[in-house]
Amino acid sequence: MEENIPALSSAPTVTHCSACYVSVLSEDAFCNNCGYPLKGTEEEQANFKADLAVKEIDLLDYKEKIDKAGKRLYLTAGLLGLGTILDGIKLRGTPYLMAGIILDLIVCAAFIFLGAWSKRKPFAALVSGISLYGIVIILQVIDDPVNIIKGILIKIFIIACLIDGIKAAIAAEKIKKETHLT
Ligand SMILES: [Zn+2]
Known part of the structure; x- marks a missing residue:
């Protein structure tokens, strides 16, 4: 054997x-x-199948959380895009206008890319997303310390969901490795 x-x-x-x-x-x-x-007792086989069924349900749950987190990345892109328009109005006629808009659009595009990428590589995409979001928040605070409390609930709403998604991505990977479920 x-x-x-x-x-x-x-x-x-x-x-x-x-x-x-x-x-x-x-x-x-x-x-x-x-x-x-395959050669186990009936009880071992039944236990295995019950366990697999639970993992299958868990995996669906994790996938849902990953999906939600991916959508938050798109939402972040949308909010930053909206911020760009507001900045554009604020900075109109200053030399910073073009630079500000270009930078905003690059960051905005990065979040859209990460949102799409999270469907294939959720862990890497969500970790990148939360890091980039952290940098954006730090830059906003450097720009104006009042920004720390501006839209704080939305920020928490986004960060909490991204953390949830990252945890789900780790857990889903583990189940996939153990069970070969996809
Ligand atoms: Zn099998």
Whole structure:
């Protein structure tokens, strides 16, 4: 049982894992894909399936949180875009106008990019998003300390959701690795 005997020598039959439905060999003790105890007792098999069902539900929950966090990145882009318009009015006729608008648009575009990227690489995108958002807030405060309390609820609303999304991305990755669920 210890060595991986090639299929030829014992001619095992191919069957299907009843947990994840991939092909397995009749001699396998565990499913290579999901770890289902193919030769386990009925109770072990039932426990495994119950556990897998729970993880599947958890994963859906995490995906929802990741999705929500991705949408917050778009919201951030939208709010910054709105800020750009307001800044444009405020800075009209000053030499900072163009520089201010260009910088705002770059940051705005970065959040849109991160929002889209969070669908494929949620952890990296959300960590980048929260870092960039932190930098934006620091710059706003340097510009005018009053900005720390301006829109504080929206800031908390965005940051809390991004943190939630990051935690969910870590947890989802762990489940995916353990179960091969996607
Ligand atoms: Zn399986």
